Amino acid sequence: MPETNGAPKIGVYVCHCGVNIAAKVNIPEVVEFAKTLPFVTVAREYKFMCSDPGQELIQQDLREGKVNRVVVASCSPLMHEATFRRATAEGGQNPFFFQMANIREHVSWVTADGQKATEKAKALIAAAVRRVAFHEPLEKKRVPVHPHVLIVGGGIAGIEAALKIADAGKKVYLVEREPTIGGHMAQFDKCFPTLDCAACILTPKMTQVRAHPNIELLTYSEVESVEPYDLRNFKVKIRRKARYVNEDTCTGCGLCAEVCPVSVPSEFDEGLGMRKAIYRPFPQAVPSAFTISRRGTPPCQAACPIHQNAQGYITLIAHGKFREALDVILRDNPLPAICGRVCTHPCTVNCTRANVDEPLNIPALKRFVTDLFPDYKLPQPKVNRAERIAIVGSGPAGLMCAYELRQRGYWPVIYEAQPVPGGMLSVGIPAFRLPRDVITQEINRLKEIGIEIKTNTPVGKAVTLEELRKQYSAVFIAIGAHVERKLNVPGEDLPNVWGGIEFLRRVNLEGPFNLGKKVLVIGGGNSAIDAARTALRCGAEEVTIVYRRTRAEMPADPKEVEAAEEEGVKMIFLAAPKTILGNKETGVTALECLKMKLGKPDASGRPAPEPIPGSEFVLPCDAIIATIGQVPDIKSLGDKLGLETTKWGTFKVDEMTLETNVPGVFAGGDCVTGPDVIVNAMYAGRKAAISIDRYLNKLDMRVGRELEGPFKPTYTVDTSGVTMQRQIPMPCIELARRRTFDEVHTGYTQEQAIAEAKRCLDCGICCDCRLCATVCEAKAIDYEMKDQFQEIVVGSIIIATGFKPFDARRIPRYGYGKYPNVYTALEVERMTNASGPTGGEIRLRDGRKPKAVGIIHCVGSRDRNYNSYCSRVCCLYSLKLAHLIKERTGAEVYNFYIDMRVPGKAYEEFYDRMLEEGIHFIRGRVAEVTDHAMTPDEEGKLVIRAEDTLIGVIRRIPVDMVVLAVGLEPQADADEVRRKFHISCGTGGFFLERHPKLAPVQTFADGIFIAGACQGPKDIQDTVAQAGAAAAEVLSLIDRGFVELEPNTAFIQEELCSGCKTCIPLCPFSAISFHSTKGVAVINEALCKGCGTCVAACPSGAVQQHLFTDEQIFQEIEGVLSYV
């Protein structure tokens, strides 16, 4: 090819396009005009330039040397540029000495006025002439097409295309997001117009897909990203969602689903039937492996600091599987009987059920199970190690840490200063809330697995911390917070002024003692309530809580406050102690208080109480119990290790690992956090155990620990439509017995527990009870499975992602979701299917056979309020359903239609057959479906009100069942998919084809094709035909092996490049780099896709783009503006 072709001799060829251009544009005038343009040597017109004789005109002029550059003024270059470039080449010139002027799409078809159209055509031709003079010879680049193919969507379109391509010997990746392939077709019973069984024709193809050596089937997978691999091929990242069942080893026996306690509405049966949390959508699914639906950690479990699997044991309780429930409880919690009674239950606080009525009483359910099996044992450790660990303090933190360490094989030894183990559980919490024998049993269970507890052994006196550190491999300090905070008011040292913990400890260790008749309790926390209720049980006649804020700000559990009030405890709010009155002999006689008011929020977020000056008042009393908080007794440890502390008198530790500043010494619980609840102490104990284990094994202390402790669930559960059912009240002993230390709550009965457990909303779907694993003989279940990513390289992609049915709820007047017997067509489709939820019987919700059925056409289609397009399949599937309903039930069937749209082979005949079968057809859009009866005939029926436009009357047809022929809509995430693949959506949101007639399965993205209903509503016949077309496109690409790329890449004129690097970060394909020795930018042509962004940015004009140089575009601008 010569580099140049001499002085420009430009030929202008104006196309009539039949009458398409000629009827509007004055072509002879345009041709005469063209002749006046610079260097135009020939200007001609012809009826169809794209025809062979038209092209021959150009070639002849080229061959004869009359012209060496060509301008064709005709249609859009997107239509025929390639045609005329080829003609130019065949005439002996470089094909790029050609330019097209679009005078059809951009002129004759869009301009009303002929004169204006002619002017516009002239301007565009002038621009093309000016431009083509500056064209240069170019060569197309060939890029190999990778032979592998990706098909997205495993419906009938994807299946068909995959089989066609694979049969031709090419490798296919078929990605389907559901657990099985089959798509919507698998849900159908019969197919129109032949009424052949959908499963009979589909399932053999599905099996073929599974067995085909050239198809790699990736179900339950989604395309994560699509990136250019090179100029033409794609690098695709696929997310293989965890199905928690090993696809290769699962035999599909179904034992797992039999034992699974969780039932949810079946998506495959359109919610008419139920499926289990571990499921296979339908028996013939491919692959046949089961899948576990896990939405993620349920809110109850996520909120629990120790992640107790509440949903798991609740579900099992609901099914009467109490022993299994206990196993689930013991998986996470060695102190369930204690937690079931006194835990502050963050689970319940976060229970989704609270959005409906009341949360579940989760601790009560746990307690029910532990009460049912009082002799349960903790699991024995599976390993044993040599290391011994010292734990200081036997409260919940120490016990939990010991348990977790023991489970890891270590030998924990707990040192306890008090005569009884349990820490605050034993000395702080009164027995009427937590009976002593419950604590003893729990601790005995811990001892049984090898945990040693040395009571009456205060560290700091009996043994020093240094000794512990020497004798043991690690030390965990969990001494709690047992030192009372002072009120700091005069008279605090008087006899009968007690600290709350001091008082409770004495009662718990030594039994009740007489405090006097009138007792005041200062404070508003759980300890205050415990102290007040204990004081009543010590014989006090009048117990009053004095709190400086109001009831709303009380930190105590509201249920405990209510219980205290029930027992007769009085409350005085907005009062703070000023002076304690009395003397050494009489002890305390009264408390002088100040009235308070609420001010601005303080650091805790609660309003700060402010004293009202001069508001003093006196409360006479015999004893005062001050429960205003505790601090750790760090001094008692006699610490010489140099452990750092905070200004609040707690240990300073690393929040994530609980390490102190001394290696091998850890601290946690109240002695780190200050007074806190039991479950947080247990959380600290577990954390410390994990840290100690990592410390002793010299592992990374921090990695992967983000999800320890409470976190926010990743989802919220939709609670609409859940029936109200309030919490079952916890049974209590009668009020008269509440002057003793008998446990107040007696616990749920079996019936109550089951009823309460059934209120659970199955937030996480799978409740993680793991019963399925116990029955799976193939050992295919893997709860730890994570989403996997697979990267593939392909040269072609077929998108066949299908449709979603229109949501009939959007048209409330048709009553879907309101009247139980209004169904969507797909629901009836499932009912007619022998493997469906009714076994093929068409039944109303109450089980009756319908006697009259109305089918409403065009629901959501041909309606400007919803979708203006026709969904194409509804008329025919309505006919099919009408036939099936009539055949199976003998019911009268009424079709309400706007127009019967039944074009297609054998479709009209099918319609005729239905007419002969006696199905009624009423022409007119339905106004509404109502249950409002106006005549006795209509009683108990659904009345369809519609205009019969053929006879011009409004009709009311009473029926038993209404079927809504819902239209087809793009998938909900079609827009997201479109962006991923860089394709476009057309009107209605379906994927846009490159040309409706000439390239119906191509997209504007090279190498990406579309097939089936994702391109627009269509029936199975058309879908399969399109899938075949897409397969043919792909196969022709692969067999040719390469594509030619438009040579519109950017290039650098090195002599002009100043090396400013402006262009480099602009390139979306990283095609530009900097040549450090030459000091200029360099473009890697193999990466450049030809957008020209860098060209527009180059300040010195050094970057240019082939086919779109600055000069060419300047000429084009001058061209459109200078001649007309």
Added chain:
Amino acid sequence: MSEQWEPRIVAFFCTWCTYTAADLAGISRMTYAPNARIVRVMCSGRIDPQFVLKALADGADGVLIGGCHPGDCHYQAGNYKALRRYILLKRVLTEMGIEPERVRLEWISASEGDRVQKVMNEMAEQIRKLGPLQLERPSQPHRLLAKEFEVIAVRGGAR
């Protein structure tokens, strides 16, 4: 040209979205104001602010820029680059005393033929309201002379 003044508009459309949309408007026979002349570029990111200035200097009364919707660019982000340049350009035009409303940027996807029609009509109306762009221009600035072409001929084509 008719006696009555008609706005002259140059439109720069990216080939993937807006140019295709203009084709769709044609296929759908949506008639609209004939004032704009479309120049096709591969991407709105290719549109050099100089193109706009050149068009205005050479007799255009308005310039329309069309690209893919944000997030839809065939080349990932060229339309964002166009947007940035457009914002800057409007400020430059204001400084130069040219009404910034003479230049308009529109995101029009390949399926939005109706939007091309609407924008073309609006643009013509807008420029009609603003009146002719009164710049000092040579009367016949760019009727390329044969002499200039000789230069091209000697160089042999574009370069």
